[in-house]
Amino acid sequence: MNIYKANIIYTPTPDRFSFVRGGYICVAANGIVEGVYEKLPDEIQDHSFTDFGDRLLIPAFNDLHVHAPQYRNLGLALDEELLPWLEKYTFPEEAKFADTDYARRIYRRFVHELWMQGTMRSSVFATIHADATDLLTNIFRESGMGAYIGLVAMDRNSPDYLQNTPKQVAEYFERLTDTDGIVRPIITPRFIPSCTPDMLRLLGRIAREKNLPVQSHLSENRSEINWVAELEPDASCYADAYRRYGLLGQTPTLMAHCCHSAGEEMQMLRDNDVVVVHCPTSNSNLASGIAPVRVFLDNGIRVALGSDISGGHHLSMLRVMQYAIQLSKLAYARSEGKLPYLSLSEAFYLATKAGGSFFGKVGSFEKGYDFDALLIDDSYLNYDDYSLEHRLQRYIYLGDDRDIRLRFCQGRQLLEPSNF
Amino acid sequence: MNIYKANIIYTPTPDRFSFVRGGYICVAANGIVEGVYEKLPDEIQDHSFTDFGDRLLIPAFNDLHVHAPQYRNLGLALDEELLPWLEKYTFPEEAKFADTDYARRIYRRFVHELWMQGTMRSSVFATIHADATDLLTNIFRESGMGAYIGLVAMDRNSPDYLQNTPKQVAEYFERLTDTDGIVRPIITPRFIPSCTPDMLRLLGRIAREKNLPVQSHLSENRSEINWVAELEPDASCYADAYRRYGLLGQTPTLMAHCCHSAGEEMQMLRDNDVVVVHCPTSNSNLASGIAPVRVFLDNGIRVALGSDISGGHHLSMLRVMQYAIQLSKLAYARSEGKLPYLSLSEAFYLATKAGGSFFGKVGSFEKGYDFDALLIDDSYLNYDDYSLEHRLQRYIYLGDDRDIRLRFCQGRQLLEPSNF
Numbered sequence: 155m156n157i158y159k160a161n162i163i164y165t166p167t168p169d170r171f172s173f174v175r176g177g178y179i180c181v182a183a184n185g186i187v188e189g190v191y192e193k194l195p196d197e198i199q200d201h202s203f204t205d206f207g208d209r210l211l212i213p214a215f216n217d218l219h220v221h222a223p224q225y226r227n228l229g230l231a232l233d234e235e236l237l238p239w240l241e242k243y244t245f246p247e248e249a250k251f252a253d254t255d256y257a258r259r260i261y262r263r264f265v266h267e268l269w270m271q272g273t274m275r276s277s278v279f280a281t282i283h284a285d286a287t288d289l290l291t292n293i294f295r296e297s298g299m300g301a302y303i304g305l306v307a308m309d310r311n312s313p314d315y316l317q318n319t320p321k322q323v324a325e326y327f328e329r330l331t332d333t334d335g336i337v338r339p340i341i342t343p344r345f346i347p348s349c350t351p352d353m354l355r356l357l358g359r360i361a362r363e364k365n366l367p368v369q370s371h372l373s374e375n376r377s378e379i380n381w382v383a384e385l386e387p388d389a390s391c392y393a394d395a396y397r398r399y400g401l402l403g404q405t406p407t408l409m410a411h412c413c414h415s416a417g418e419e420m421q422m423l424r425d426n427d428v429v430v431v432h433c434p435t436s437n438s439n440l441a442s443g444i445a446p447v448r449v450f451l452d453n454g455i456r457v458a459l460g461s462d463i464s465g466g467h468h469l470s471m472l473r474v475m476q477y478a479i480q481l482s483k484l485a486y487a488r489s490e491g492k493l494p495y496l497s498l499s500e501a502f503y504l505a506t507k508a509g510g511s512f513f514g515k516v517g518s519f520e521k522g523y524d525f526d527a528l529l530i531d532d533s534y535l536n537y538d539d540y541s542l543e544h545r546l547q548r549y550i551y552l553g554d555d556r557d558i559r560l561r562f563c564q565g566r567q568l569l570e571p572s573n574f
Numbered sequence: 575m576n577i578y579k580a581n582i583i584y585t586p587t588p589d590r591f592s593f594v595r596g597g598y599i600c601v602a603a604n605g606i607v608e609g610v611y612e613k614l615p616d617e618i619q620d621h622s623f624t625d626f627g628d629r630l631l632i633p634a635f636n637d638l639h640v641h642a643p644q645y646r647n648l649g650l651a652l653d654e655e656l657l658p659w660l661e662k663y664t665f666p667e668e669a670k671f672a673d674t675d676y677a678r679r680i681y682r683r684f685v686h687e688l689w690m691q692g693t694m695r696s697s698v699f700a701t702i703h704a705d706a707t708d709l710l711t712n713i714f715r716e717s718g719m720g721a722y723i724g725l726v727a728m729d730r731n732s733p734d735y736l737q738n739t740p741k742q743v744a745e746y747f748e749r750l751t752d753t754d755g756i757v758r759p760i761i762t763p764r765f766i767p768s769c770t771p772d773m774l775r776l777l778g779r780i781a782r783e784k785n786l787p788v789q790s791h792l793s794e795n796r797s798e799i800n801w802v803a804e805l806e807p808d809a810s811c812y813a814d815a816y817r818r819y820g821l822l823g824q825t826p827t828l829m830a831h832c833c834h835s836a837g838e839e840m841q842m843l844r845d846n847d848v849v850v851v852h853c854p855t856s857n858s859n860l861a862s863g864i865a866p867v868r869v870f871l872d873n874g875i876r877v878a879l880g881s882d883i884s885g886g887h888h889l890s891m892l893r894v895m896q897y898a899i900q901l902s903k904l905a906y907a908r909s910e911g912k913l914p915y916l917s918l919s920e921a922f923y924l925a926t927k928a929g930g931s932f933f934g935k936v937g938s939f940e941k942g943y944d945f946d947a948l949l950i951d952d953s954y955l956n957y958d959d960y961s962l963e964h965r966l967q968r969y970i971y972l973g974d975d976r977d978i979r980l981r982f983c984q985g986r987q988l989l990e991p992s993n994f
Contacts, residue, residue, distance in 0.1 A: 232967070233918050476887070548648065
């Protein structure tokens with residue numbers, strides 16, 4: 155068992171932070187939290203512990219929607235509209251991952267930066283390329299961080315140079331044996347417009363047969379929604395198109411964006427226990443609009459956060475939290491106060507425990523949770539008489555990767571990946 | 575004369591960047607730019623130059639609305655509504671600046687961070703305290719950076735412990751002799767609700783007699799606008815209340831926010847050559863709404879950018895640029911494409927040349943401009959075959975203070991302020 159002493163902060167519930175100043179956290183040999191204590195219990199009174207001093211210990215971040223092959227394009231072309239952005243930047247870049255040497259170089263950098271930013275679990279879109287996707291899987295395994303990794307399926311309305319066939323996708327999943335562990339595959343139709351009914355049916359079948367989770371995009375912008383309505387006229391809404399193919403909650407499901415989900419679609423998301431992945435940086439950059447996060451939460455729909463690079467411009471989940479709050483404030487202003495904005499503890503909960511729930515007991519320091527944690531040194535920010543709560547606020551709004559001193563995933567301390 | 579060789583980037587006009595790969599910039603002994611060249615002209619062919627290699631040389635940033643005494647509160651209390659935020663955090667913090675030792679400690683940190691973030695000119699709200707405001711002036715003078723510094727005038731609708739009188743304000747300005755140079759005073763009514771007619775009349779008179787610029791807040795949110803309409807029933811709009819006291823363009827004038835300026839007020843801003851200071855981070859954090867920046871620009875109204883800490887959560891003008899673009903994209907989406915969003919070159923222009931114009935010929939590298947510049951080392955971002963334009967995009971979206979290697983203001987290289 156390892157015991158760490160620090161200022162321990164986490165969100166068992168979204169409504170408030172739990173602060174334990176100079177507290178102790180006990181982590182079993184298997185990486186599972188045994189408990190958080192203000193004073194060590196009698197029976198382990200004499201156990202040695204590691205003293206992290208006045209630093210902050212928080213759950214690590216979870217990024218539930220991120221496109222690994224777009225890492226090279228971070229920050230680029232955000233002046234472009236969605237279609238030219240895809241055609242001139244995104245698709246040609248993804249095509250490069252046919253070359254595994256190129257893929258190795260970029261994917262190593264991507265995984266390295268996830269480590270830097272303190273994102274210990276992520277749900278990742280790769281590309282159509284099986285070899286490069288295997289490579290990404292191996293790079294994650296070497297890193298010690300958790301990830302669900304999706305070979306992207308796309309066989310229509312996409313450039314010829316960036317399509318795979320249902321046969322290729324089926325072969326990829328037949329070959330996979332290692333579908334447990336903290337790095338594992340996830341079924342990943344790019345979105346309805348880029349998959350034929352054959353492909354979607356196949357993906358639904360594999361998800362069911364192999365009991366694999368699913369991730370895709372939903373209701374990101376209006377023209378996409380209209381397009382889906384044309385392509386799938388029998389579906390009652392965009393979400394229903396996924397549902398009809400077994401891709402909406404039949405196994406655990408992530409749907410990114412949902413900026414324009416309402417009415418029946420919202421009900422369907424709740425009834426099928428779908429996790430909405432809110433991507434506020436991307437929604438701002440791509441002018442998608444503001445997702446109705448408060449309405450989702452009030453209706454009992456699960457919500458997590460995603461960086462969605464390179465639609466989002468940064469992998470830092472601190473920034474994603476900031477934008478989630480700020481967009482909710484603009485929605486609050488527009489609703490004339492009817493839709494309360496996200497509190498800081500809510501945003502933190504979304505980035506830790508809510509997102510982590512997709513990976514198991516992850517994202518909190520309650521008993522039974524995986525010890526995924528970041529040790530934060532905020533001493534340069536803490537130059538005056540700040541309370542613990544204010545220190546956390548300042549770290550979230552002002553901090554960056556420099557402040558993270560140690561990173562843990564499932565109890566293991568992870569060193570900086572080398573060879574990136 | 576100094577000659578520097580680098581990849582030179584600036585925006586003579588908002589519509590596009592000017593890139594000179596491996597170009598030369600000649601700076602006269604008085605700190606004024608003589609010219610930018612692809613090749614050195616014959617007559618200075620043999621002049622020695624400093625080679626900055628493959629790095630980027632860009633104009634330094636200008637922050638046209640920033641509250642220095644709120645520096646300690648950066649990142650704090652952004653869950654609070656505006657009124658409790660003012661009453662519980664902002665006003666008590668500003669009151670501390672009666673203590674010059676405290677003021678020295680916080681103001682040194684503030685000026686140090688402006689330096690870190692590459693903001694070489696700023697227009698600053700201080701507090702009601704003459705001694706602390708003089709101190710801030712001296713700290714800026716020692717730093718070498720330019721600043722307009724405003725003793726804040728407020729004598730009503732404010733806590734008793736944070737008010738000054740017209741007499742105190744008049745004495746402060748009578749005493750000031752040094753009103754030229756790159757650090758100088760600016761007339762600063764907090765805003766209409768916190769100043770009596772006597773105070774406003776006095777400020778208008780001092781501005782006219784001493785030919786001093788003016789800064790204040792305008793139309794930040796709806797309840798404030800309604801309040802001003804009650805307090806100044808004879809004014810035709812909020813801006814007109816300032817105008818009637820000689821505080822709207824009679825001398826060069828900055829008005830922060832203008833989120834809800836329209837119709838007659840917009841016309842008045844244009845006719846009086848007022849510079850609107852757009853503060854998008856603050857407007858998001860405080861749920862003020864999205865200022866109609868595109869409409870201002872289309873109507874020939876001058877616009878600059880401000881961090882507005884601690885309503886804004888960060889001093890980095892990179893972040894302010896990002897939010898300016900992103901909010902304009904949300905306005906674009908809401909207008910169904912009728913209001914084009916800000917391009918990257920427009921945002922850069924606002925943060926450099928447009929803001930700089932308030933301080934003279936500042937914010938560009940054209941002949942006759944002050945050499946205010948940042949040398950950027952983006953090598954960690956430039957790991958693949960990126961064009962110069964893409965390198966700049968990535969620096970703006972992904973860069974931070976670590977990337978700034980050298981800072982110049984009026985031709986002088988400024989080292990890190992010590993004793994902060």
